[in-house]
Structures are given as C-alpha cells and as structure tokens.
Amino acid sequence: MILKTTIQGVTTAVKGLLLTVRHLFAARQQRQVLDIRRDDYFEQGQGVTTVQFPKEKMPIPEVARYQLDVEIDDCIVCDLCAKACPVDCIEIEAVKSPEAIGKTSDGSVKRLYAAKFNIDMAKCMYCGLCTVVCPTECITMTDQYDRSTTKLTDLIYGFAEMSEEDIAQRKEEWTRFQAEKEAAKKK
Template sequence: MFNNIIKGIKSAGKGFNLTLKHFLAAKNSREVIGIQSDNYFKQQEGNVTIQYPHQKLPVPEVGRYQLFVEMEDCIVCDLCAKICPVNCIEIESIKATEAIGQTSDGTTKRLYAAKFDIDMAKCMYCGLCTTVCPTECITMTNQYDKSVEELDLLTYRFSPMSEAEAEEKRLELEKQQAEKLAAKQAATQKKQG
C-alpha cells in the first residue's frame, strides 16, 4: 500500500512538471507558416496554438472557401445550380427581349438574373459549380471565416435586380411574345385568306 502512494506521488509530480513546462513555454509561440514550407515539421519549440484573429494560418491557393459570383460575367446558364449536389444555388432567369451586353470574355448575355442566391449554410464546398461555369464568373475566394448571428445571413444574394425591375422585365417579355404571336396569327390569316 505504501508503494502505491509513492507511485501516485511520482506520477502526480511528472504530470505537474509537464504542466509547468508547457505553462512556461506558452509565452513562446511558433512562427505561423504554411505546411508547404520546408521548416514546417522542424518546429519543435513554442506553443502550437495560434492567437486567432491576430494570427491566421496561411490559406492554400487551391483551398475551397467562400463562393463569389461576378454578375457582370454571368450568362445565367443555370449550370452551377444544376450540378450542385445539395441544391444550395437558386437561380431565376428572365429572357431578355434583346441582347443585354457581353461578359468579359465576349459572350453575349441574353438572360437577366432575377434571382441568384447561394445558401452557404448548405454548401459542402465541393467546387463543382466553379468548374462547370462557362464564363468562370463563380469562384471560391480565400475567405473562410463567415461567422454570423442568424442562419439567414449565410444566404448571399448576388442578383442586382429588385423585384420591381424583375417584374418590369417579365412584362416586357410577355408583351414581345404577344406581339410575335399576333404577327404570326395575322400572317397565317393573310396566307389562308
């Protein structure tokens, strides 16, 4: 029984020494470097914990983080929404009555984006939407810290159109389609008569 008490005191002493060693080393922190550095695994001294947000780990170039859409380059093809495995992208398009401009790569835009929402709470950061985009307007940024208080704030709305503008574009399209139908019916009646 006396041997067990001595073993217990020795064990507690080793634990206390280890704790004291880490406590005193806490004032020395390691240099924050990326894993691709040759010195990454050679760092043996100092505290491992980084002092976030004052210190941040380097972000890899190929990392998958926050999605961003450059709407000036979007042709509203809907490919990103179709390929998304978790359906976090919602797009509503309105056909334009005429060409509405060009993207930076010269592609003609013929659709308005009445709605282009990405719910980052659902996003699994797979990157499929970025690879399928023909104009490369949807990209992943290097921002990874998007802490919000409300879950709804993680839904990003990229469409610049208001609901009133979208309704105006829908009415213009309906008017153009009605005029085309009337012209077609008039041509058919003229041909028959």
C-alpha cells in the first residue's frame, strides 16, 4: 500500500515537472499579436500569454465600456442618466435659471445650471445605461481603463464647473425671479 502511494506521488510530481519544463521552453516564443475581435483570439496556445503592462496593452474593442466622461457644456442637466443608473453612482444637482442660458452642440436649449455632477466610478458597474438615455449624448464611455488608485475617493469624478459663489448667486437669481413672478400674479 505504501509502495503504491509512493509510486503515485512520484508519477504525479514527474508529470507536473514535465508540464512546467514544457511551458518554460514554449515561453521562449513570443505570442502573436492578434486583434481581440478575431474569432481565433482565445485559441492561441503557444508562447508567452501575459501582456507586459504598461509597455504592452491589450487591444480594445470599439464598443468597449470603460471610463465615463461628461461633456458638461452639452449637458442640459435633465437627470435622466442618474435615474437610469441602477447603482446610483451619478449625483446631479441642478439650479434653475430664469431664462435660457445657452445651447448645446446639437441645438438643445439649456435652462438649468449643473451645480453638481459627480460620478463615482467605484460604484459604477459599466452597464452603459446612462449613455443610452442621454438626449444630448454628453455622457459617453471612453476607452480609458487604467485609473488605479489606493483611495476610493479618488474615483469620484466631478464634472461641474461652478464655484460655491456662482451656485449661491444663481439660486438667489431664481429666488428673486420666483418672488417677482408671485408679486405679478397678486396684482
């Protein structure tokens, strides 16, 4: 019984060592660079299979979903992206304006200021639902994927450009406009 167990142990060790030596000599070959969209991409069995990051990078498909980006000048602060987000990683705060404040690149009229527009990429599940519902297409998925950090708070990206003074001033303008509107109704 002991002899049989010993023979099985030695046989298993030799098989493992042979496999290791075979991979050692196969690693001298460089793995061919193939486009990830090819059907045979995952069938490469020979050569070094690791990518030497950051010198080498994996090819990224055109429809990849990685880092979110917002073109705040095109945002009409409609809040649809935050409502569509299943994990609530988008935080938006809007300030109303008494008149139109401008137009987006597609001609949509802007009537709200973006006081806060934060995206917490630590919470994001990269589903892309926020990009689908955006009427002005100002929120997009980029091909940036290497945003490594040791602090989760570094993954909260703020896209709003208003200062605290600007926010207070815009809120005051809206309050004044509402008061004037109410006063005009009473006359």
